[in-house]
Amino acid sequence: MDGLIAIVRRQWRVVGLCVAVFLALGIGYLLTAVPRYTARTSVLIDRGNRQVVEQLSTIGGVMDDEASVLSQVELLRSETIGLSAVDRLKLQDDPEFMGGRRNPLLAAASEIRSMLDVRRWLRGDGPVRPDESEAQRRQALVRLLDNMKVSRVGRSYVLEIAFTATSPGLAAAVAGAIADAYLTDKLDAKYDATRRAGNWLQERIEELRQRSLESDLAVQRFRAENGLVVANDKLVSDQQLTEMNSALTVARADTARTRARSERIEAIIASGERDAIVTDALDSSVISSLREKYLESSKREAEISRRLGPDHVQAARLRQDMAEYDRLMFDEIRRIARSYQSELEVARSRERQITQGVRSATDISVAAGETQVQLRELERAAETYRNLYQTFLQRYQEALQQQSFPVTEARIISRATPPSAASEPRPSLVLALCLALGCGVGGAVGAFREFRDRFFRTGEQVRDVLGLEYLGSVPLVEPQPGGSPPAEPLKGEVWRKNGLSAFATAHPSSSFAETLRSARIAADVHIDRAHKVIGIVSMLPGEGKSTIAMNFARTLAGSARTLLIDADLRNPGATRTLGPHAQEGLLDVLLEGRAPASAMLTDPDTGLRFLPAVVKRRTPHSSELLASAAMGRLLAQVAVEFDYIVLDLPPLGPVVDARAIAPRVDGFIMVVEWGGTSRKAVKDTLNAEPQIAGRCLGVVLNKVDAARMKLYEGYGSSDYYASRYTHYYHEAHPDPMPVSTGAASRMKTAREKPDDSR
Structure with missing residues (x-):
């Protein structure tokens, strides 16, 4: 039930849009539809005439079973009755009956259909049929049968004939003509049946009379020949x-x-x-x-x-x-x-x-x-x-x-009268049908959208599908104007400031920063080493892995010695953001043996050290570099100087670099784009990478739409109470708290002290 309610909350707009569209179509139909009137007449299969009919007729007896009554219904719908009514009223010559008023929309659609009829083009005009009147008569019959309805009233012997036309008088006239044609047909059928039976009986009587005489003579001759004397009907x-x-x-x-x-x-x-x-x-x-x-x-x-x-x-x-x-x-x-x-x-x-x-x-x-x-x-x-x-x-x-007895078992008990109100269209029925169709189509579209929604939305999905710890969600943050680095470097500038790369430190009380602190706690709990190597990975490019890595490293640098290494040698996103003008980087250290300190950049605000990946040419063997002994020596060398080493690794889907360096990483943090990455793809990738999955500290959902996230909150889940957490989160930059000069100097000194003194 909670899941159904959540689906309704997510898809009600789609359902509402479909309902509005269908209601608009229904209202348009009601405004343009031609009113139609239905006249009704009732015919009784009179069982009161049973004795009279049985005495006077032995052909076409009184009906007793339901099949016989239903047969009369089909008789009323037959061509014989229809043509008789057409001939009575000359309907083939009635322009109102043959043409009538039509819905403009339907008329236009019919004209377009006739214009696009390819068979008509190929056939051409063709010769005119000789019997045009018969064709019009047949066309009138088709119109009459299409607008006529015959039904049995309950379990009774009453048949109701209803005819719908654009004119009340025409509807009443046609309904009455059908009933009269039915009674006349019953009389004609009885007369024809008795006449045919009489003619046939007359022929059979003469034949039987002759055979009866011959058979009697044969009996008498046989008795005489065999001496079979009979007395009192006995030998x-x-x-x-x-x-x-x-x-x-x-x-x-x-x-x-x-x-x-x-x-x-x-x-x-x-x-x-x-x-x-x-x-x-x-x-x-x-x-x-x-x-x-x-x-x-x-x-x-x-x-x-x-x-x-x-x-x-x-x-x-x-x-x-x-x-x-x-x-x-x-x-x-x-x-x-x-x-x-x-x-x-x-x-x-x-x-x-x-x-x-x-x-x-x-x-x-x-x-x-x-x-x-x-x-x-x-x-x-x-x-x-x-x-x-x-x-x-x-x-x-x-x-x-x-042949002279005009008696039938049917009679008219209710004559058709011109109706006072139109029977079609019925606004309530049309609107109800449009509402039902709108709800049905909207529900189908919503169900299809739900079926196609195979992305990560909540932390429960992360735990159920991947079996990993859910570290938290990072809301979608739009870049602030002016946050991107200028095209030309400023004099003496080596570290670029960017709003997204420092969002967590700029907003320490936000849910963004809280998620990164949760990731740090997971690393401290699961990695039992003084110097921790943490890899930030994702499934696909563009999921915000580098942004999470930069903010996570800055969060760690606020209280510990932290080194951020851009290990994505094919698409160094962190380098483009933090050190776009760096001259040396990870490749120089690994390939040319340069000192790591000479290639590192320092954040003046948090003291974060950053080893960029300056790619001067394509590096197709990046996985071999990350798995090389030089990379191992680099990590061993920097592990002495830093408490946390954060690796911004390439995504798992396109390349194998993360798998190559997995043995040297203590723990991985998986970054998954909210509503953008398939659950099956992430699960299959982690199942194929047991080293990474076994060392995964948890999953961070990135680019979360807070407004839509509410639609996926299950009752009683941690996400359900996310609105209450806002009392502890302040997404806007807080006012700076007054800090004394001594306190500020102590904080600065603590940042500059070696990590061993902490």
């Missing part, structure tokens, strides 16, 4: 087989019943059970009479035996009578058994006869069934032709009736 053989099967079932049941009675009575006779009873025995009058006599004799025998004793003559005679009665009853049962056996034989004979008849009928039915397969096929064909004939005949009668 006689099949009826006989059914009846015989029923009789066989009955016969088998009778046989089973008589067999059961015969077997039962035979079992009784075989077991000699005189008390067993069968049904026919109960029905026999003989057995009933004998049983009555038997019971009467048994009763008298029991009474006599009780009174006179069982051995009485009368009792014995009665017992003999009872035995006779029992024998006679058993004989009667045997007679009944013989009758059962006779009935069983009769039932078996009848069953055999019926079974033989069923077999014969079955053979006949099987033979008839095989023939019936062909018969049924002929019957099905005949039935099909009869049904088709009846159906087509009925449809034909309905089609004849439908």
